Amino acid sequence: MARSSLASGSGKPATRSGKRPGTTAAARPETTGPGHTPPPGWRPMTDPAPLLPDPEPFRVLGTPAAADADPVLMRELYEALVRGRRFNRQATALTQQGRLAVYPSTTGQEACEVAAARCLGERDWLFPSYRDTLAVVARGVDPVEVLTLLRGDWHNGYDPAATRVAPLSTPLATQLPHAVGLAHAARLRGDDTVALALVGDGGTSEGDFHEALNFAAVWKAPVVFLVQNNGFAISVPLHKQTAAPSLAHKAVGYGMPGRLVDGNDALAVHQVLTEAVERARGGGGPTLVEALTYRIDAHTNADDATRYRDAADLEPWRAHDPLVLLENALRDRDLVDDAELRAVEAGAEEMAAELRRRMNADPVLDPMSLFDHVYASRTTQLREQAARLRAELDAEEA
Amino acid sequence: MARSSLASGSGKPATRSGKRPGTTAAARPETTGPGHTPPPGWRPMTDPAPLLPDPEPFRVLGTPAAADADPVLMRELYEALVRGRRFNRQATALTQQGRLAVYPSTTGQEACEVAAARCLGERDWLFPSYRDTLAVVARGVDPVEVLTLLRGDWHNGYDPAATRVAPLSTPLATQLPHAVGLAHAARLRGDDTVALALVGDGGTSEGDFHEALNFAAVWKAPVVFLVQNNGFAISVPLHKQTAAPSLAHKAVGYGMPGRLVDGNDALAVHQVLTEAVERARGGGGPTLVEALTYRIDAHTNADDATRYRDAADLEPWRAHDPLVLLENALRDRDLVDDAELRAVEAGAEEMAAELRRRMNADPVLDPMSLFDHVYASRTTQLREQAARLRAELDAEEA
Amino acid sequence: MGTATAPAAPAKAARKPATMAQALNRALHDSLAADPTVHVLGEDVGTLGGVFRITDGLAAAFGPERVTDTPLAEAGILGTAVGMAMYGLRPVVEMQFDAFGYPALEQLISHVAKMRNRTRGTMPMPITVRIPYGGGIGGVEHHSDSSEAYYLHTPGLQVVTPATVADAYGLLRASIASDDPVIFLEPKRLYWGKADWSPDEPETVPPLGRAVVRRPGRSATLITYGPSVPVCLEAAEAATAEGWDLEVVDLRSLMPFDDETVCASVRRTGRAVVVHESSGFAGTGAEIAARVMERCFHHLEAPVLRVTGFDIPYPPPMLERYHLPGVDRVLDAVARLQWED
Amino acid sequence: MGTATAPAAPAKAARKPATMAQALNRALHDSLAADPTVHVLGEDVGTLGGVFRITDGLAAAFGPERVTDTPLAEAGILGTAVGMAMYGLRPVVEMQFDAFGYPALEQLISHVAKMRNRTRGTMPMPITVRIPYGGGIGGVEHHSDSSEAYYLHTPGLQVVTPATVADAYGLLRASIASDDPVIFLEPKRLYWGKADWSPDEPETVPPLGRAVVRRPGRSATLITYGPSVPVCLEAAEAATAEGWDLEVVDLRSLMPFDDETVCASVRRTGRAVVVHESSGFAGTGAEIAARVMERCFHHLEAPVLRVTGFDIPYPPPMLERYHLPGVDRVLDAVARLQWED
Numbered sequence A, B: 001m002a003r004s005s006l007a008s009g010s011g012k013p014a015t016r017s018g019k020r021p022g023t024t025a026a027a028r029p030e031t032t033g034p035g036h037t038p039p040p041g042w043r044p045m046t047d048p049a050p051l052l053p054d055p056e057p058f059r060v061l062g063t064p065a066a067a068d069a070d071p072v073l074m075r076e077l078y079e080a081l082v083r084g085r086r087f088n089r090q091a092t093a094l095t096q097q098g099r100l101a102v103y104p105s106t107t108g109q110e111a112c113e114v115a116a117a118r119c120l121g122e123r124d125w126l127f128p129s130y131r132d133t134l135a136v137v138a139r140g141v142d143p144v145e146v147l148t149l150l151r152g153d154w155h156n157g158y159d160p161a162a163t164r165v166a167p168l169s170t171p172l173a174t175q176l177p178h179a180v181g182l183a184h185a186a187r188l189r190g191d192d193t194v195a196l197a198l199v200g201d202g203g204t205s206e207g208d209f210h211e212a213l214n215f216a217a218v219w220k221a222p223v224v225f226l227v228q229n230n231g232f233a234i235s236v237p238l239h240k241q242t243a244a245p246s247l248a249h250k251a252v253g254y255g256m257p258g259r260l261v262d263g264n265d266a267l268a269v270h271q272v273l274t275e276a277v278e279r280a281r282g283g284g285g286p287t288l289v290e291a292l293t294y295r296i297d298a299h300t301n302a303d304d305a306t307r308y309r310d311a312a313d314l315e316p317w318r319a320h321d322p323l324v325l326l327e328n329a330l331r332d333r334d335l336v337d338d339a340e341l342r343a344v345e346a347g348a349e350e351m352a353a354e355l356r357r358r359m360n361a362d363p364v365l366d367p368m369s370l371f372d373h374v375y376a377s378r379t380t381q382l383r384e385q386a387a388r389l390r391a392e393l394d395a396e397e398a
Numbered sequence C, D: 001m002g003t004a005t006a007p008a009a010p011a012k013a014a015r016k017p018a019t020m021a022q023a024l025n026r027a028l029h030d031s032l033a034a035d036p037t038v039h040v041l042g043e044d045v046g047t048l049g050g051v052f053r054i055t056d057g058l059a060a061a062f063g064p065e066r067v068t069d070t071p072l073a074e075a076g077i078l079g080t081a082v083g084m085a086m087y088g089l090r091p092v093v094e095m096q097f098d099a100f101g102y103p104a105l106e107q108l109i110s111h112v113a114k115m116r117n118r119t120r121g122t123m124p125m126p127i128t129v130r131i132p133y134g135g136g137i138g139g140v141e142h143h144s145d146s147s148e149a150y151y152l153h154t155p156g157l158q159v160v161t162p163a164t165v166a167d168a169y170g171l172l173r174a175s176i177a178s179d180d181p182v183i184f185l186e187p188k189r190l191y192w193g194k195a196d197w198s199p200d201e202p203e204t205v206p207p208l209g210r211a212v213v214r215r216p217g218r219s220a221t222l223i224t225y226g227p228s229v230p231v232c233l234e235a236a237e238a239a240t241a242e243g244w245d246l247e248v249v250d251l252r253s254l255m256p257f258d259d260e261t262v263c264a265s266v267r268r269t270g271r272a273v274v275v276h277e278s279s280g281f282a283g284t285g286a287e288i289a290a291r292v293m294e295r296c297f298h299h300l301e302a303p304v305l306r307v308t309g310f311d312i313p314y315p316p317p318m319l320e321r322y323h324l325p326g327v328d329r330v331l332d333a334v335a336r337l338q339w340e341d
């Protein structure tokens, strides 16, 4: 390569300083040299220290703070956890009875799901991932409508605008920019609405995660991102997904605070999310929350978790069960007795029975609805295609 | 919404703890409560502190360390900077003469370009963005071949495998995963090859940036990412691009070290990159380097920078010119005299004249080459289409 | 929401020479003025006014909240636009060049195109995605793609492309006013073409989904759109020398597709050539040729032919003229329409 | 590099019942064994063996460096595969479901498809992208797309899809051995269909780009591929009751396209119906119908008809049977082939 070039004659530096430079800290020079005016952008735009997440997951249960927690909140969360677990069990059973096509359970993650629903005000929006059925139900949306996607009669069962819940999002992390855009739009329109977007540990690897968090931070959009780190993306464990100190540390790179929280401590998740929501509402911008939790069930009913993890791996997490943690705290403070717990169980049973009953009815479907809502009104092309299907159906009937 | 649901009857939490929780630091509990065994994944996987970038850009010039710098390296870098600046001027002139379709200049960024080329060994690979013509030329690739893309006779002029330089990449950040894959492949094959990938400040917002850095960190791939933060993505200034403390801080979220360096200090960029390359080569994994610099020229010859920045904004950067900084250091240590500087200028002039001469020749083009290399061999479809063009060309000639 | 009449319309403007770029700029301006829910967002659309200056002056007129320079991330731009639409806004997104829309394809295919359908009509997506497309401007790689076939094959999207200054204004206003997503393809090499035009002409906002006969003729029909419309008109003029009287149909909307206008023409002429720039295989022309054949089979004197770009990556500037369908190639195809029959 | 014969081939195996999933798994195994530059990467392809178990046992046999569970990012997977190919490896990428390939479209269109061309042949891209595609398995949204038209319209890609157990093995081996990128579409609802098969049959590795006549016939040609092949064969059987003798062409490679086999058939029968699952507008069938018409015009007794999915987002499980082209719909189309002529 003896060509006219910048590197007078060689592709390789003629001399490379032979010695390996010392540690950068040792070699770091004084900030400014003689007579030097640093150009703009010289210093970090913000101090990174406040963005760094808690060094260990934030907890309330099992700490002195538990003694001061609001008893009403504790009871309500507990009831919701019990109902949530029962819901997961019922929905999984419905897959076995052919009443649901598939169900991704959140057993073990109920604290995150319930807290995500309850940290929001009525005007706020929730952006669930495909796993977050429970959060949507906990928000008060009709469970049968929430299960529509998984039953298979339509792609989405509830009205997003009426419920302020986006459709369950299957393409991972794609719902995050939606949450940012909606929160941004709300602020532009003068509303103090906040959006809470849910995503899994695996979903944080997608480009959409990055783009959403960056837009949110640049626009100071009132949005909260909750990563439920349940240890796995289907079979792939966290250490094959990221080498970061924690997923919450990703916040630093966007200039928003990161919070790390015990995802099985319902009070802690509720507190951290509530703080983040209020911060967003007050104009403080977005927060990234990582909740450390564990997916106790397989990825879905169709998955075989024994292929990629040992039954023994679950033990420390069963010992750290969100229901047990909260029940213990309630008992420690004598806030419940056995009769009350039984009443909660009974209520959950009733909810499950009602769900079973309603899900056992066959949905009434009109094949001609295939052509509805593709556009605001059917195109000529769709009218022709609909007429063809209509004729087929008529011929079948005749 | 008085439906059977988890949130016994209401879409809104019946009680939300009225008081705004205190700062998290104050409320942060003890790590483990009574009788509690933390589940796995409880602590950060790595300590974030060593990943955090230097609080101010690392510099050599204008600091005491400049006194110890290798004189040979300093002279070589200086010569390359002068030639680089001349190259930018010549290439821009070629656009005015219609010899180049477009030219994105790196005037002001020469230190980054030159250091990027020179920190690499012959077996290492360079992954340039569309702006990094200079780095490729400084690596020793024939400048006419490097300018092929911008002249418009083909999409790429040099042989990537022979030069270990990937094609100049126009779709922003898309070259980053390529660098990761190549570095990973080299390691799998037992080679100690390192890949250096270049990207702009704007490019860091793309999903591909995120995915590439994450793969690199998880795979501990021997790759170095150099972000040339030149203040703008076309017209968009950095503060509309990111709210991060610095772009180097993004490293934390991937679990790799971030380095912040004065991008106009050729010795500093060279040192930081050389350290990162050697770290990668030694199995230490990837590094993210942010070089703070400034795009002195417009985005390309076709751009009008006065639409989005004041001429006065350039002043602090002209005062912090990479050529001047290095020339001053050489003079301070009496390592050059005027005659030598004139010789360097003359050499650059000669290089420019040679480039002009060679670029003034019209490239010989064969329209039939359109059908080459779409596939290893032409499909039936392409053979038919080629025959049709052949017939047209023959008819034209006749 | 989405009304197409400005509340305080300026006095009627007289026809005067304007470029397509100016007409598009005016359409954006008038849409922003007419409807406070319209927001423009993209890379460099604010302060700079866009690399093609289509958004010139809009940020100054409407402020950075209505006309926003985004971070550089196309999926992020379109994804946040989805969220804005969910909250009742009407985003107009610019992709800087055709090939730079590809990072946003997942958001487009999996959300923008499907959201109304998934939510049974409760969540419409009134998003307009403006994309400068096509070649002929000497752009280096990734700057001259014609990506319309990807969009056309995605149910739920409308695909619109103007060929005249007047249509550029009218179709863009209609697209922004539409309650369904529109991929609005701007033929970048026609940006600087001038015509006498006024935004106040009565036919100024044509309905989407309607083709137009740009030149009536009786021998054969040239079916085309966007940047190839002027080529076909020129070819039709040249063809008169051969005694051919060619009809030129400008589709304007590729989806919805105007079967009626196209088939009426072909049934009359009995012969058709489809002309477009993008590569032919599984391209727009395939659909048009197939449906014309299906619907007009017994009227056809010859197969419906296609004149398109080759099935190759878009070539470098110095070779693009061999790739682009030009007047000669169109006339060659017309000559192959089995006139001897 | 890329040789298709294993250095240490096991003793010839006898034909016995196997599923398409097993044949694909065996093809991956044999490719990994035959060529040390072959690497398999994707989401859950390692320890789990893939959500469809197509990579079952490969990580155990070849180790995590040959068969790698990647982070969850499709553009990253394909983008790193590009880099691996640049260094001389031969990556086989799995996209978990069709719709989850969309995030990688930019890498695919702007790099994978163009790299050889951009670099004048110096940088080939021997990448195979395996994508389970199509519906009929009761999948919820985003799990049943048929995205082949996007790939077909992208010059530089080959697009291959098997319909039989034997082809699944042979075409996958040929795809991995190919020096050009292949989009390898696996019809997921045929994964569990069984046939008698042995990997050691002589015709085991068919060349890419060659269609095959699955059933000879004289009345009309059904042109199809992938999941619609069994539908067409069933329709052809049923059609005998009407006195129709239908020929069924299985394309196997959509690109390169086997014009010869297709046109030879249609010239013989004079009538053709194209059948596929993906939506029709600007779909694969448009290209096939258009080119058959262009090339066989004077042999056609009737227009080439298309039987495809509707132009709607893929429907939910409980409604998909109304969307999918079934035997009746194929026979209806055959009936419309103007037999009265």
Ligand SMILES: Cc1ncc(C[n+]2csc(CCOP(=O)(O)OP(=O)(O)O)c2C)c(N)n1
Pocket (backbone or CB within 6 Å): A131, A170, A171, A172, A199, A200, A201, A202, A203, A204, A230, A232, A233, A234, A295, A299, D043, D072, D096, D100, D103
């Ligand atoms: C873009 C995209 N790629 C792949 C998939 C297939 N998929 C569904 S769930 C899943 C794992 C998700 O893991 P994580 O984000 O941790 O969420 P979790 O399932 O643990 O709740 C994968 C790969 C998908 N839905 N979307």
Ligand SMILES: Cc1ncc(C[n+]2csc(CCOP(=O)(O)OP(=O)(O)O)c2C)c(N)n1
Pocket (backbone or CB within 6 Å): B131, B170, B171, B172, B199, B200, B201, B202, B203, B204, B230, B232, B233, B234, B295, B299, C043, C072, C096, C100, C103
């Ligand atoms: C994916 C993609 N989107 C948009 C563009 C158009 N574009 C070219 S350069 C540029 C700005 C790049 O800014 P930066 O990354 O800071 O690099 P710089 O130009 O400053 O070197 C843009 C938006 C592109 N090339 N690729």
Ligand SMILES: [Mg+2]
Pocket (backbone or CB within 6 Å): A200, A201, A202, A228, A229, A230, A231, A232, A233, A234
């Ligand atoms: Mg997970």
Ligand SMILES: [Mg+2]
Pocket (backbone or CB within 6 Å): B200, B201, B202, B228, B229, B230, B231, B232, B233, B234
């Ligand atoms: Mg920049």
